[in-house]
Amino acid sequence: MTQDELKQAVARAAIEYVVEGEIIGVGTGSTANYFIDELGKIKDRIKGAVASSEATAERLKSHGIQVFDLNDVTSMPVYIDGADEITASGAMIKGGGAALTREKIVASVADKFVCIADGSKLVDKLGKFPLPVEVIPMAQAAVARQLTKLGGEPRLRMKDGQPLVTDNGCYILDLHGLQIADPVALEEQINNIVGVVTVGLFARRGANVGLLGMAEGVKKFT
Ligand code: 5RP
Numbered sequence: 001m002t003q004d005e006l007k008q009a010v011a012r013a014a015i016e017y018v019v020e021g022e023i024i025g026v027g028t029g030s031t032a033n034y035f036i037d038e039l040g041k042i043k044d045r046i047k048g049a050v051a052s053s054e055a056t057a058e059r060l061k062s063h064g065i066q067v068f069d070l071n072d073v074t075s076m077p078v079y080i081d082g083a084d085e086i087t088a089s090g091a092m093i094k095g096g097g098a099a100l101t102r103e104k105i106v107a108s109v110a111d112k113f114v115c116i117a118d119g120s121k122l123v124d125k126l127g128k129f130p131l132p133v134e135v136i137p138m139a140q141a142a143v144a145r146q147l148t149k150l151g152g153e154p155r156l157r158m159k160d161g162q163p164l165v166t167d168n169g170c171y172i173l174d175l176h177g178l179q180i181a182d183p184v185a186l187e188e189q190i191n192n193i194v195g196v197v198t199v200g201l202f203a204r205r206g207a208n209v210g211l212l213g214m215a216e217g218v219k220k221f222t
Helices: 003-017 030-041 054-062 100-109 137-149 183-191
Strands: 023-026 048-051 076-081 110-118 131-135 153-156 171-176 196-199 209-214 217-221
Touching: 003 030, 003 076, 003 110, 003 209, 003 217, 023 030, 023 100, 030 054, 030 076, 030 110, 048 054, 048 100, 076 100, 100 110, 100 131, 100 196, 131 137, 137 153, 137 171, 183 196
Parallel strands: 023 048, 023 076, 076 110, 110 209
Antiparallel strands: 131 171, 131 196, 153 171, 209 217
């Protein structure tokens, strides 16, 4: 199976976690996009969705799924999203698609986080994938200096020769070469740097369920 077929398989499997008549939190990225396509097939069975990015909102709407503002939603049974890396205990690196802040916000309102990913994302230890950190633009250099002290090499994410600007009007520093021994402690430490909006470590609140696409089928862990 190709990586895309594995992503499609977990997207299909995630439909089991959709609760009828409820609002679903939806992530960002290629795996989340496959999930949105599956959700479109059962759109009459849900009330709607909360999107974690402008791109996800557009795709949900293109399927005729109503997109709710998070400020109008008090609870959601489930949030479904991909990951750049995930451990067997559910700690993740996210933000390869630059949507980490909204992803963490939407996930925080949901009862359950279901992570869908192809098997290549499963790791013993987080950190091979550069850790995304969303920053306020004026603090970019100051935050980069603090991140360097942690032992990594921060690089400003670029797009078309300019700093990439997130949906929140911020920049992304990708932290390369970091050894992440304690993801929960590092998440708190980076979040406490002045000028950081969000770090793409999802460890304090990780995934409750992981659905991983493997050649032999979808593996589930909780
Ligand atoms: C976006 C994310 C994505 O979930 C992550 O980058 C995985 O993407 P894909 O499903 O395309 O592999 O965190 O900010």
